[in-house]
Amino acid sequence: MPYLHPERPSSADTLTPVTRARGDQDRRAATVDAPGQSSGIPTARPDDDPVDRPTTDAPPPRGGRAGGGLGRRIAARAAARLAATSPTGRYVAVLAFVAAVVALLVKYLLFPHLSINNDEALYRLQAQTLAAGRLFPVAGDPAASYAPWLAVPTDGHYVLKYTPFVPALFALSLLVTGGFGAGLALVAAAAVVTTYRLGLALFADRRVAAVAATLFTTSPLVVLLDGMLLAYLPVLVLAQLAVLGLLRGLAAARGAPSERRGWRDRRGWALAGAGLAAGTAVAVRPFDVLVLLAPLACWAVWTARGGRGWLLGRVGLGLVPPAALLLAFNAAATGSPLRLPFAYLESEDKMGFGVRRLYPTDRAHDFGFLDGLSAVGNHLFLLGGWACGGVVMLGCAVAAVARRRVGAAGTALGVGALLFLAGYVAFWGAWNAAFLWGGIKYIGPFYLLPVLAVLVQLGARGLVDLAAWRPRLAGAAGAVAAGLTCLVLAFAIPANVTLTRHDRDLDTIVDALPGEPLVFLSVDPEYLMHPTSLAANPPELDGRVRWAVTRGGAADLAVVADNPGRPAYLLRIPPAYNRTPDAPAGTRLERLAEHTGDAVTLDVAVDPSPERAISARLVVTGPTGDVSYPIDPDRPVTARLVIDADGVTLGALTRQTGLTGNPKVLRTRTPPARAGNRVVALAVYVTPADTGKEKFVDRQLAPTVVNTDGTVTVLASTGQVAATPGREPPPLHLAAPGSARPASGSPP
Template structure:
């Protein structure tokens, strides 16, 4: 019986076309590469902090909840690009992609199986669609190879993001429609409807841009079977549509409103004023910015797609010579429409110009463009290679070998540089995580984050959905920090300060320091503010410290070239100029006379609220432009600020402040500001690498 079964299996394998066997092996290798890159290059997630959103959502779904709970005070535990709705957080994206990773977590306790399945599915569906578009298994296998070897796909396959799953869904949609239309079978169309609905929920703008030409062609060319096609497509589409409506209603209160715009309405398609989150600065996005953004993405895609430039030329030549099928040509037209449409998408400009992360993880917004690029490029390359060889084997080899060698060399360079850069960024996060793990007794760590989200700019500072991790992170926000510390009396409190522009690029500062926090109470509590020399950018014309508490703002001019220190005394009357004592013990620079310390200038903050003291260091360059260099909050609670008197006799002033540095890692510029409770020991133990 065993021999018979073995013969049957061998017979069935022998009947499988060689191209299909090759693609199966390629899919397995792609799955293995995704898992390997995950554990070597991105073990702590990538520089794209959106990974943290998908992973948190996946962990929440795996625990049987739709939204992560939001304990009081909810803003203190706010995850990256999340928003508070009732007693929970609503994350930015729909739950379909997180559900894939949630299933993997639930079944295997790891996201590795999901990454492997997505990577393998991308290769297989590319091959199957290639057969439908070209009619050739060899050309389809070439398309799958081009996709699998692209550095963009290799790196994205190791990330918890939506771009590669969306590529699989888009191709599955086209595949199901073409196969159902050709075979007159309903099942492929139902599957295409499901894939279309999920893809539209995940990346609706991409679906519209890429598939509109093909949809119009289907409506025109299938006049006799138009309603039959639509009927079965709608049957498959119904399930994801219902899920989207229900989850939208639960997240936003409106079935037709996606959670994407719940945090910031100005984060949308089109030109004008754009913002990523409420505290984000104003970004004026216009046509010129859109063009530069698409140009930057295409420039990178030339190297991040395997043979990107060659494939584009081959696809264009095949189109001109009419070597493409109708669906393939319309898919190419969809790719062009995609590029035109992305001129009006400010998120791509943000990624290219403001953040710059596409240089390290690839032009990920262009992942859908790979679909027409690899299919049309493979058809054009196969036709062009055959035409060259037909003119003479030597001539063909003389042209093809250098081109292939150049493509392989460029791919190796792009991939090796990307891996090197991401290993540097991951190394910084490894050091930061190790420093956090050295802290004793399940610490509570307040992160001086700007913007005020956890999981940004580093995924290390993210919590799980149950807020019960060995290290609990909270955002340093002010008086609410005292509530958070009181809610966790068994956890020693620390402050984590990250260098400005931490891990923004491999060459950015990676310094991170930890300071021990303590609560001081009394009628008056004093804190020392220190700014080291060289804290401001080189060439700064002037600098100032600004202290803000409630409606009072004090501006103190400081010398940008020398160290500055002052003491602020917090009392029950709030902040005023008499509470600031400047240290004038610093010696004058050689050749200059000692100047008396400048006195604070007080102004009124219209609509100012709160009792905590916010300290901001500003610097003015030679052109007169002032910008913030560093910012830190000293949490303060005043008994008199309560709406009703405290019968327990709460002290007049309660301050949560640093009592000294504990540890430090990283290289580059340190966070300039240091605020320490007066009388606290200052014996830092730093570990720099």
């Protein structure tokens, strides 16, 4: 880490001389800091740029041809500027370049098929939609069969969960370069630069700012987020730009009227830029930004004195464009300018305690205060390793605050981080990520990125002070931080490599399908892009592979009829696919065909349980009710399912073929009209010996329609055509015996 030595920095590395903090006479580095200023903002000249502005400009060379002279003048100015840049500035430039390279490596090597965070697929789809000149992706027919993850079909299109501000950046990258790598690299580099600039604005010390940028860049959480199509890092860049603009313009608002007249033109635009950045960030993640920046904003208004109206006016001017765009988008998406699309799908997906759901068919989750506390605690525990030396940095930050070394602005940001954590106690999404999904163990506690950004600033202040006081102790702290970082990355990278390998194997078998296939995804809940982002259609449903969710009955047969030139397949994925690196990941690809007759018979097979189990059961769902059949979990089970106009019957299941007890009727229904859609499904439940608690293992539909002539049409498998080598593939098999007419097209 740069400048962790106890010597006094040279004048080239000192932005502004300040008074020594009271009681700190023994610290030789104190002369470059501003801990004692009541405003919390280092004093600077109006025309002073605190980041590596060259002190002199080389005069342009004279003579020569016009073209050559211009080129030489540009080269000379660039060389002069580079020569005048401080070593710290060059270091930060290299650090930003490294972050950009890391973003590309993470994107294309670690997450070529996106990460296990399904929101990435949403941002990708929204960016592709904007790049195609549309605000919303086109809806298929039936719309629910093609619905992307957490999308709402309406008026011939899908409304996605998030606002389009961050996807617009990725769309620009896609339009200009043909991919998302350039946009990710730009955001990663910008995050490093804004972190450095924020350190300068808070502490007026290049050493502290460079250490903060280093801690931020090398944090495992940031390393992975650099290459992920998510909003957390872009929003943080916007928030830091807002803070920088506010601090830059605040000096003018706080000065005397005569001083403000000289500064307003230059500093006023910084305030407008702060409003623009803050407004855009709020439009993407309103709760995060408002809570984090509220203490700083209150402090800024309080200290502006006679310039409050001018400050608020300039900031408000910058807020107008993002606010207008957000209101217009809300009106187009939800029909109301004041209604965000976030809760458009499910009204119970919101802040606060009580019953919470992520989507309408999600089971009710009773989220309480203790759940929120445990979720925040879990995230903080992970942040202790996913931030570069998080535990060490926390100690340094606490020491810096206790010794009053962070100034008023830094203190306000620290208070904002604490309020952020307190607010997240009432956010059920953090509880969902920590305990229901659990993916933050492998990609980091991404919700706490704003807390990390504040932690590295305050921790850098404390670490530099520690280096000035006890260099060896600071070196030991740095070694511990590096060790924790390496330990977390040594765990996270192999885990994500395994998860990516599962998607790569799946992509291989799907990509090998001939022609333009129609692939049904057997998954619950019934959305595409989940649990793998590979199952995704482009914005206008014009990809070589067309994906749909198998929903059973008339919906699946309608999808087949709407794609007459596409051979139909069924992709079977384990329910826990890619939930963890050790979760079941075996998948099967089966050919589908339509079977019509007075009765359609399907072969049923259940594989033995891979774990020692006490019991198992096979549940058959038909139009007249649900029936549970106890089966042997330790041996292959076979049976035959007969589907006719009156219902379904499970036959040939005996003691010899795996039955272990008497069937039990779980639920009865009123028989439907003779013609129409039928719900036919099979599900397997197993009770493991180690837990004694029954769990759901697999489910498969048999899409069925009763025709007006009394015959039935069933869309069923004619056999497996490919499989991935992952462990524990779906154990339930449902297929027609012998050959049958394909649903459409020709078989492979």
